[in-house]
Amino acid sequence: MASRRVVQALRGALATPPLRLSAARSRVCFQCQQRWSSVSQRQGSDRVNFPGAVNSSFTTDLNFQRATEADAMPTYRYLDQEGQVIDKARGEPDVTDDELLGYYKTMVTVSILDLIMFDAQRQGKVSFYMVSQGEEGIGVGSSSALRNDDPLFLQYREHGVFFQRGTTLDDFIAQCFSTKDDTGRGRSMPVHYGSKKHHVHTISSCLATQLPQASGAAYARKIENARNPNKDEHRVVACYFGEGAASEGDFHAALNIAATRSCPVVFICRNNGYAISTSTLEQYKGDGIASRGVGYGVDTIRVDGNDILAVREVTKAARALALSDGGRPVLIEAMSYRVSHHSTSDDSFAYRAKVEVEDWKRRDNPITRLRKYMENKGIWDEEKEKQLRSDARKQVLDAYRKAEKEKWPPLANMLEDVYAEVTEEQKEQLVMVKEMVEKYPEEYDLDIYEGGLDALKSTVEAQR
Amino acid sequence: MVAARLLRPAARLLRPSPSIRPTATFQRVSAPTASRWRTYASENGPKEMTVRDALNEALAEEMEVNPKVFILGEEVAQYNGAYKVTKGLLDRFGEKRVIDSPITESGFAGLCVGAALAGLHPVCEFMTFNFAMQAIDQVINSAAKTHYMSGGIQPCNITFRGPNGFAAGVAAQHSQDYSAWYGSIPGLKVVAPYSSEDAKGLLKAAIRDPNPVCVLENELLYGLSFPMSEAAQKDDFVLPFGKAKIERPGKDLTIVTLSRNVGLCLVAADALKSKYGVEAEVINLRSIKPLDIEAIVNSVKKTGLMMAVESGFPMFGVGAELIALTVEYAFDYLDAPPVRVTGAEVPTPYAQKLEEMSFPTPELITEYAAKLLKV
Numbered sequence: 001m002a003s004r005r006v007v008q009a010l011r012g013a014l015a016t017p018p019l020r021l022s023a024a025r026s027r028v029c030f031q032c033q034q035r036w037s038s039v040s041q042r043q044g045s046d047r048v049n050f051p052g053a054v055n056s057s058f059t060t061d062l063n064f065q066r067a068t069e070a071d072a073m074p075t076y077r078y079l080d081q082e083g084q085v086i087d088k089a090r091g092e093p094d095v096t097d098d099e100l101l102g103y104y105k106t107m108v109t110v111s112i113l114d115l116i117m118f119d120a121q122r123q124g125k126v127s128f129y130m131v132s133q134g135e136e137g138i139g140v141g142s143s144s145a146l147r148n149d150d151p152l153f154l155q156y157r158e159h160g161v162f163f164q165r166g167t168t169l170d171d172f173i174a175q176c177f178s179t180k181d182d183t184g185r186g187r188s189m190p191v192h193y194g195s196k197k198h199h200v201h202t203i204s205s206c207l208a209t210q211l212p213q214a215s216g217a218a219y220a221r222k223i224e225n226a227r228n229p230n231k232d233e234h235r236v237v238a239c240y241f242g243e244g245a246a247s248e249g250d251f252h253a254a255l256n257i258a259a260t261r262s263c264p265v266v267f268i269c270r271n272n273g274y275a276i277s278t279s280t281l282e283q284y285k286g287d288g289i290a291s292r293g294v295g296y297g298v299d300t301i302r303v304d305g306n307d308i309l310a311v312r313e314v315t316k317a318a319r320a321l322a323l324s325d326g327g328r329p330v331l332i333e334a335m336s337y338r339v340s341h342h343s344t345s346d347d348s349f350a351y352r353a354k355v356e357v358e359d360w361k362r363r364d365n366p367i368t369r370l371r372k373y374m375e376n377k378g379i380w381d382e383e384k385e386k387q388l389r390s391d392a393r394k395q396v397l398d399a400y401r402k403a404e405k406e407k408w409p410p411l412a413n414m415l416e417d418v419y420a421e422v423t424e425e426q427k428e429q430l431v432m433v434k435e436m437v438e439k440y441p442e443e444y445d446l447d448i449y450e451g452g453l454d455a456l457k458s459t460v461e462a463q464r
Numbered sequence: 465m466v467a468a469r470l471l472r473p474a475a476r477l478l479r480p481s482p483s484i485r486p487t488a489t490f491q492r493v494s495a496p497t498a499s500r501w502r503t504y505a506s507e508n509g510p511k512e513m514t515v516r517d518a519l520n521e522a523l524a525e526e527m528e529v530n531p532k533v534f535i536l537g538e539e540v541a542q543y544n545g546a547y548k549v550t551k552g553l554l555d556r557f558g559e560k561r562v563i564d565s566p567i568t569e570s571g572f573a574g575l576c577v578g579a580a581l582a583g584l585h586p587v588c589e590f591m592t593f594n595f596a597m598q599a600i601d602q603v604i605n606s607a608a609k610t611h612y613m614s615g616g617i618q619p620c621n622i623t624f625r626g627p628n629g630f631a632a633g634v635a636a637q638h639s640q641d642y643s644a645w646y647g648s649i650p651g652l653k654v655v656a657p658y659s660s661e662d663a664k665g666l667l668k669a670a671i672r673d674p675n676p677v678c679v680l681e682n683e684l685l686y687g688l689s690f691p692m693s694e695a696a697q698k699d700d701f702v703l704p705f706g707k708a709k710i711e712r713p714g715k716d717l718t719i720v721t722l723s724r725n726v727g728l729c730l731v732a733a734d735a736l737k738s739k740y741g742v743e744a745e746v747i748n749l750r751s752i753k754p755l756d757i758e759a760i761v762n763s764v765k766k767t768g769l770m771m772a773v774e775s776g777f778p779m780f781g782v783g784a785e786l787i788a789l790t791v792e793y794a795f796d797y798l799d800a801p802p803v804r805v806t807g808a809e810v811p812t813p814y815a816q817k818l819e820e821m822s823f824p825t826p827e828l829i830t831e832y833a834a835k836l837l838k839v
């Protein structure tokens with residue numbers, strides 16, 4: 001009885017909708033009518049014209065499609081393992097020798113930085129670190145084909161991207177050591193970089209959350225691009241993630257929303273074979289991550305991540321595609337092998353054989369592949385290699401030693417940024433801090449904080 | 465002053481204190497208990513066991529007696545669990561019952577909920593409860609409510625477990641305490657073990673309980689050893705839900721606390737005794753939902769003073785609930801307004817010193833207790 005009364009009351013309410021609502025409703029109905037009529041079934045047609053599948057032909061074969069029966073999607077390559085151009089007819093790539101040398105130097109520097117920071121964690125200098133060994137080519141190659149102001153969302157194993165964008169070793173190590181120069185102000189774990197200057201959103205620990213956010217940022221770009229008649233200034237968003245993260249629901253949500261809202265976003269999956277201990281054999285059953293892109297109506301390509309020139313070329317094409325038709329998502333699956341342990345908290349020999357890793361290291365990796373190509377071209381040799389490695393090592397160690405001695409962020413920093421504005425309570429607390437350290441100067445050495453007591457005083461003054 | 469309550473005076477952050485990681489702090493916390501049972505002197509009688517091993521034993525025993533129990537989660541099988549809680553279980557029970565999942569919390573939690581709705585008794589391990597955020601819809605909107613909404617025809621005997629709360633040096637997104645979140649949901653039961661006995665008894669009870677239960681463990685406790693009584697070593701040992709444990713009796717002050725904070729409060733209680741000669745009663749809640757309000761009221765009747773210690777954020781938290789209940793049921797026995805010591809009102813900082821000061825410490829608890837006691 002009671003529920004019937006509620007239903008009647010509801011009906012009564014619906015019977016007299018406010019004018020705006022009814023107008024909106026009729027518009028919706030008009031739209032659906034249009035959609036329906038455009039897909040209605042023609043007499044004798046050999047195609048299905050259901051609203052959910054508009055170009056499917058009828059068949060009398062009862063046949064389930066099986067992923068395993070179809071060939072795997074091919075992997076695009078430019079260079080073979082020996083660094084030779086495979087399709088000679090296509091000629092040389094459109095990169096200058098200087099650019100090549102730059103990419104090479106960046107990759108080598110990243111690999112040396114990784115070794116040194118990994119050891120720094122072992123020595124207790126930083127609490128945590130993650131290495132990108134084996135995946136330098138994906139980061140450097142892809143970002144070399146993007147505009148430097150295309151906004152980026154990263155996962156954590158994309159160090160090459162930062163250096164290709166011009167991040168310095170000082171910037172990078174400052175984040176790991178949480179010094180005054182850390183733009184994240186010491187609030188995040190090591191490796192969780194972000195850079196406003198380089199248009200990189202701060203890395204989040206929660207897997208895959210960056211994917212739908214990238215769709216959203218791309219939607220914002222789409223609107224901005226539409227307003228800007230200068231096509232050269234149009235931008236895309238690029239979003240990096242691992243094949244493990246692609247099992248999260250957010251991956252699927254991101255591709256579908258980007259496809260349906262036509263967002264200019266390039267999704268770049270690093271498929272490195274592992275998600276901590278979970279191998280791709282247990283991560284998914286289909287044809288990698290690429291096959292899913294097709295399912296969501298997203299233009300998709302698979303590329304050899306150890307071939308930096310192929311990654312570069314593919315990303316360049318993907319970027320152009322993402323800007324076409326007012327915006328559309330593109331998916332790149334870059335294949336590689338995670339040579340390193342997952343992080344400093346992991347010992348990967350508990351779940352994979354050491355020989356497997358050694359084998360990959362020796363057989364193929366992005367650094368040696370580009371090196372061979374440059375040697376074949378006659379622009380690189382053993383001498384230069386030695387010099388580069390010793391220079392890079394020295395630069396990393398210099399930056400490392402500098403960061404070790406660097407001051408910490410200003411003291412007032414600890415109460416800021418919880419909200420966009422400092423709250424009244426926090427202002428009061430900062431005053432208390434100031435009074436305390438002034439009262440007991442021999443107890444508190446503020447020299448380690450940037451600006452020391454003076455900075456604290458002027459912040460308090462400014463907040464008054 | 466509101467500020468002092470919500471975000472503890474910042475001046476405190478500058479107090480010179482020995483620099484210790486939370487883990488190190490904690491080693492000290494368990495030391496008094498541990499030293500009492502240092503040896504495996506006799507065959508029977510109490511023995512030492514880590515919280516990790518106690519959880520492992522609970523899982524193994526329940527899987528042994530109940531073929532409907534299985535474990536699913538990220539890295540639980542081949543890798544023996546991200547924190548090695550499921551060590552050896554794959555070898556012992558096989559891959560049909562100890563199952564690795566792809567990296568999809570909503571996927572494997574959803575699978576577990578589905579299996580529970582179909583009559584199995586899954587144990588769903590989250591690598592940490594921070595990652596359970598990806599699956600919280602399955603926990604709250606499905607696991608907790610389906611039995612009710614189906615008119616009681618769909619069982620949901622499921623155990624969600626994993627580390628909760630902050631660990632060392634893992635910053636804002638990996639350092640949250642979800643006790644209050646899950647504790648507020650009708651249909652869920654929630655427990656938070658402190659010692660090895662708690663861990664074993666509560667996890668076994670959770671697996672046996674016909675309802676969805678969240679077992680909120682703590683990463684910093686996994687490696688600590690506690691005595692296991694003879695009874696607790698048996699495979700029929702379970703602890704009842706909704707029963708708190710008086711870890712330390714006392715007549716002057718009631719400290720109500722849970723999980724890792726129990727250890728901190730015990731250290732604080734010792735300090736209160738040696739410094740001021742007062743006896744604090746430390747109540748280990750063990751179970752957050754249902755909550756043993758009777759134990760709190762009985763204690764407050766004796767002491768007249770109440771303090772809640774927990775490591776969630778200050779507002780709308782477990783401490784708030786404990787104090788509200790105390791005021792509702794024992795107002796007339798209170799000699800002073802109750803106080804709470806909680807985590808600070810800030811996303812957990814990465815910096816070691818700031819992290820240390822974002823959560824209760826024995827010193828902070830002692831200080832607040834002394835103020836409340838006016839000693």
Ligand SMILES: Cc1ncc(C[n+]2csc(CCOP(=O)(O)OP(=O)(O)O)c2C)c(N)n1
Nearest residue numbers: 157205206207242243244245274275276595
């Ligand atoms: C929601 C969530 N679940 C689990 C984790 C723990 N975790 C961190 S990294 C990682 C593996 C990710 O693998 P993949 O995406 O393949 O990236 P890779 O490490 O191989 O670069 C896992 C499971 C997390 N950070 N967030």
Ligand SMILES: [Mg+2]
Nearest residue numbers: 242243274275
């Ligand atoms: Mg991976």
